[in-house]
Amino acid sequence: MRHxxxxxxxxxxxxxxxxxxxxxxxxxxxxxxWLTFEDTSAYEFGCYGNKGVHTPxxxxxxxxxxxxxxxxxxxxxxxxxxSSLITGCYSSTYGMDIHPVPYDTPADIFFPQKLREAGYYxxxxxxxxxxxxxxxxxxxxxxxxxxxxxxxxxxxxxxxFAVFNTVTSHMGRIRTFHTDGRRDYTQEGIYPTLxxxxxxxxxxxxxxxxxxxxxxxxxxxxxxxxxxxxxxxERGLDENTIIFFFSDHGGCVPRGKGYLYxxxxxxxxxxxxxxxWQHLANQAPGKEYSLVNFTDLGPTVLSLAGxxxxxxxxxxxxxxxxxxxxxREMQFALAANQLHHFMPVRAVTDGRFKYIRSYIPYRxxxxxxxxxxxxxxxxxxxxxxxxxxxxxxxxxxxxxxxPAEMLFDLEKDAGEVHDLSDVPEYAAILTKMxxxxxxxxxxxxxLGFFLPTSRIGHILYDKVRKEKYPLDDLYVLVETVGTATxxxxxxxxxxxxxxxxxxxxxxxVGYAKLAREKQxxxxxxxLLALLQDDNPYIASEAAYAVAYLGKAEEGVxxxxxxxxxxxxxxxxxxxxxxxxxxxxxxxxxxxxxxLKEAAETLPRLENEDAGLMARGILVxxxxxxxxxxxxxxxxxxxxxxxxxxxxxxxxxx
Numbered sequence: 128m129r130h131x132x133x134x135x136x137x138x139x140x141x142x143x144x145x146x147x148x149x150x151x152x153x154x155x156x157x158x159x160x161w162l163t164f165e166d167t168s169a170y171e172f173g174c175y176g177n178k179g180v181h182t183p184x185x186x187x188x189x190x191x192x193x194x195x196x197x198x199x200x201x202x203x204x205x206x207x208x209x210s211s212l213i214t215g216c217y218s219s220t221y222g223m224d225i226h227p228v229p230y231d232t233p234a235d236i237f238f239p240q241k242l243r244e245a246g247y248y249x250x251x252x253x254x255x256x257x258x259x260x261x262x263x264x265x266x267x268x269x270x271x272x273x274x275x276x277x278x279x280x281x282x283x284x285x286x287x288f289a290v291f292n293t294v295t296s297h298m299g300r301i302r303t304f305h306t307d308g309r310r311d312y313t314q315e316g317i318y319p320t321l322x323x324x325x326x327x328x329x330x331x332x333x334x335x336x337x338x339x340x341x342x343x344x345x346x347x348x349x350x351x352x353x354x355x356x357x358x359x360x361e362r363g364l365d366e367n368t369i370i371f372f373f374s375d376h377g378g379c380v381p382r383g384k385g386y387l388y389x390x391x392x393x394x395x396x397x398x399x400x401x402x403x404w405q406h407l408a409n410q411a412p413g414k415e416y417s418l419v420n421f422t423d424l425g426p427t428v429l430s431l432a433g434x435x436x437x438x439x440x441x442x443x444x445x446x447x448x449x450x451x452x453x454x455r456e457m458q459f460a461l462a463a464n465q466l467h468h469f470m471p472v473r474a475v476t477d478g479r480f481k482y483i484r485s486y487i488p489y490r491x492x493x494x495x496x497x498x499x500x501x502x503x504x505x506x507x508x509x510x511x512x513x514x515x516x517x518x519x520x521x522x523x524x525x526x527x528x529x530p531a532e533m534l535f536d537l538e539k540d541a542g543e544v545h546d547l548s549d550v551p552e553y554a555a556i557l558t559k560m561x562x563x564x565x566x567x568x569x570x571x572x573x574l575g576f577f578l579p580t581s582r583i584g585h586i587l588y589d590k591v592r593k594e595k596y597p598l599d600d601l602y603v604l605v606e607t608v609g610t611a612t613x614x615x616x617x618x619x620x621x622x623x624x625x626x627x628x629x630x631x632x633x634x635x636v637g638y639a640k641l642a643r644e645k646q647x648x649x650x651x652x653x654l655l656a657l658l659q660d661d662n663p664y665i666a667s668e669a670a671y672a673v674a675y676l677g678k679a680e681e682g683v684x685x686x687x688x689x690x691x692x693x694x695x696x697x698x699x700x701x702x703x704x705x706x707x708x709x710x711x712x713x714x715x716x717x718x719x720x721x722l723k724e725a726a727e728t729l730p731r732l733e734n735e736d737a738g739l740m741a742r743g744i745l746v747x748x749x750x751x752x753x754x755x756x757x758x759x760x761x762x763x764x765x766x767x768x769x770x771x772x773x774x775x776x777x778x779x780x
Contacts, residue, residue: 242429291355674705
């Protein structure tokens with residue numbers, strides 16, 4: 128197996144040596160192949176500068192194709208990212224930004240159907256993971272674990288658009304809870320002690336071990352790529368197939384997946400055009416530094432097939448008949464909301480400067496979930512910082528209340544640890560980036576500020592248009608509360624009395640921000656009354672706010688005992704934020720018996736369960752060791768995971 132990459136690489140070179148002919152036949156169209164993989168940042172491949180990994184097939188593809196150096200996923204979580212891929216739009220436009228929960232969407236937004244109408248055979252093997260209840264499999268000729276461009280159902284000489292996705296590099300590979308029993312990765316040519324770690328993570332054995340596991344997975348992805356290159360060559364499809372090879376979002380090193388830093392957004396993206404179809408690229412192979420993101424890939428596929436992208440697509444075709452030659456000046460992304468950790472965050476870059484806007488600035492990024500905190504590295508980092516042993520302020524930022532605005536100079540600060548938002552000489556740049564993001568939210572009709580409860584029972588995209596929802600009023604409120612002062616109180620007072628749940632929620636956020644910063648000291652009766660709001664998100668956020676306004680017992684009690692059991696995770700999310708503030712921990716301690724009961728009785732190994740959140744709060748309070756976060760039964764499960772490895776599937780059957 129160690130020598131298989133070299134064999135695949137040899138096959139790859141053969142792919143390019145085959146003679147080609149000009150693509151001048153009437154109505155001849157290229158095949159298009161998407162090879163996607165998961166949870167991997169650009170810097171984790173050799174062709175992107177990583178010297179600790181062996182990726183000959185990807186490196187060769189990059190050398191003969193177009194290697195994008197500034198490609199962004201739209202979101203650092205898979206479902207929101209894939210929703211953008213399949214629509215050519217920002218997932219927030221259709222309310223597809225909550226991970227990983229599907230809601231109703233318009234039925235005509237999935238672009239493969241247009242390829243089918245134009246005569247393409249479209250297959251997906253087999254992951255969709257689009258945040259839509261609409262039957263999104265219907266847009267494919269085949270969508271299952273047997274789907275392939277080699278299907279007997281594809282007509283002779285019928286062009287294909289085929290998608291294959293491997294999970295071999297998914298974070299689940301290193302969600303092993305501990306590092307005991309892990310294999311010797313030096314046998315795979317990976318040396319944990321020699322790996323270069325990003326500056327923003329602490330140099331801990333668990334971090335190095337997790338990184339080694341992930342790089343092993345990256346090497347497996349490279350082998351997987353080689354199998355497809357070999358198959359295309361053997362079947363005589365190589366000279367007629369355009370290949371796109373890319374990850375769904377950033378990687379598994381802590382502060383990667385789930386975060387709007389470059390480590391969560393910048394992805395490896397390589398486009399290969401065989402000589403026969405090189406004219407469609409309209410550029411020579413090599414490194415490409417322009418700003419591109421996932422909204423561009425759908426329009427690009429349509430354009431390569433000779434189909435004009437529909438007007439509702441927000442991305443631009445990079446190549447083909449309908450290529451958009453306009454240079455993108457700004458690049459945008461969103462952090463997908465989790466169902467219980469509702470915290471919209473947005474980002475924009477011009478390639479040099481990066482602006483991140485957190486609309487609930489008192490929430491911490493390091494709110495625990497089952498996936499990230501199943502990684503030993505995250506647990507070790509957590510213990511280092513919250514245990515009071517941290518010696519580097521940069522390593523503690525994720526556990527602190529997230530500022531409303533951050534500005535980074537990516538050229539001088541690749542690790543994004545030096546916030547420039549308060550530096551006077553960068554004020555003009557800050558204003559420019561802030562305005563660009565504000566315009567983008569309005570231009571794309573961003574629905575990511577609507578609560579999950581507002582997306583049930585209807586198509587939110589249609590509802591806000593049919594009922595003429597006051598979107599601009601909502602955006603003004605959302606942009607105000609994160610930087611609210613006492614001058615904002617009239618707006619907040621009006622908002623929390625609104626009949627619209629989003630207005631009430633964001634009004635509460637403004638009060639919570641002011642209360643936490645001690646800009647106000649008394650609790651309005653209208654705010655206190657929202658503890659009884661029927662909407663669990665509003666009630667939980669109100670509980671957080673009043674806890675800072677002399678009503679800690681009332682607020683914490685509401686979070687400890689939600690009205691409905693199904694809303695417990697929403698309440699615990701606010702409680703976890705409180706427990707990360709050392710000044711509020713004593714307000715929670717009277718409720719320790721309730722938390723300990725929840726920690727013992729609620730399910731342990733259910734994905735992102737309330738029991739884990741209860742145990743996480745106990746960790747924050749110093750009542751439990753982080754190593755017990757998943758319970759004792761997780762240890763044996765971790766041993767099996769550490770010993771095994773994920774199969775390299777799917778294959779080009």
